[in-house]
Amino acid sequence: MHDPKDNPEVSDELLNSFVDRQLTSEERQEILHRLKRDRALSERVCELQHLKEMTRLAYDDIPPSRLPRRPIEEPGGWPRMIAAALIFGLGLLFGMSGLPQWGSAEDRAAAPGASRDRISTKVLVHLSSADRQSALNTLGNLEQMLADYRQRGEPVRVEVIANGGGVKLLGPDTPAIAERIAALSAEYDNLSFAACRNTIEQLQLTEGLHIRLIPQVRLIDSGVVEVIRRQKEGWAYIRG
């Protein structure tokens, strides 16, 4: 679509496409390569990214919609009546035969999705430093906390969000931390890890680092935006 080589002055249109992730992989690589050598270009990209994030964040705290979440009544009709009759019939059948009923309170409580909805303790751990010992301490504290909640039978959800230097610790190059994360992720399905894509790209530009992440870590667009969003949702914030 565009070839930056043809145009030594990278146009604003092209930079917007870069920030909006509308370029092909080759075009993106070419821009990334140019950004490494051109500080002014890098600043233009940062400005655009900043503007984009400001726009996105500006509507996060607007007054909520007053309408119910599912306002549209789907049209009824005979298929719904047949389904209702079938469910009624099956209910009678199982009710009389003494088999356990589907969707009992116990079953719902055991369903992971259902239990997540009722979780009152949600903890966000912000990892922004490249200090390995500090990260290991944080992971150790997290493990203790998760074990404690599990022992008491209290649901909790923990998300570790890494940006800044923190993203450098979530790859295979720091095996002690990677192994710890893998073990914790296998043990606790209520624990997740996320890394900031913007930081990773910035590190590539400014320090020439190619950050690799271990499979347990998912990529999010912006760590800062995620931290703000979670805090607005009432998550407890802990700096790791």
Next chain:
Amino acid sequence: MFKNRFRHKKLTRELCANRHRFYKLAYSWTGDPMLADDLVQEAMQKALHSFDSLKDDSKLNAWTCRILMNCHRDWLRRRKDTVDFDDYEFAAEGDPLAQVSADDTSAMVRHCIARLSDKHRDVITLVDLMEFSYEEVSQALEIPIGTVMSRLCRARRQLKQLIAAASAQEPAARVTPLRSVN
């Protein structure tokens, strides 16, 4: 018949799942939560009863946005017929930005977005709030992708200037001027 019914159900689910995004979009155009709710409700009802005219299900969001935009334009047209000078004066007196604190960046950015022209605001909100690809924006606005790119570029340039100007002003000074009526 069943196939069609399942399709409708799937589309309805998808539409409902994206409802909050449509609401944000409508709010970005109107700055009024109740009006945004009304527009989204109207657009979703229209979409729900017109699924048969949607040719490609993968374009549901762009198609619904187009309906939402038409609802908004209809509302603006209706409003134009009824609003008089007194209403304009009232609207300017109640300018939300005059009441916000200096550090309320979100309100300041929203105010600046509200000051963009319709076509610039449409494209910037579709890309940044709806997270549409340029192709989806092109479908929603029925304009070529090249036009989407140039409009977006101008919109962001203008928004940057507006934000810089608003940031430099004291909050009390950030009052939208009254529209001139001759």
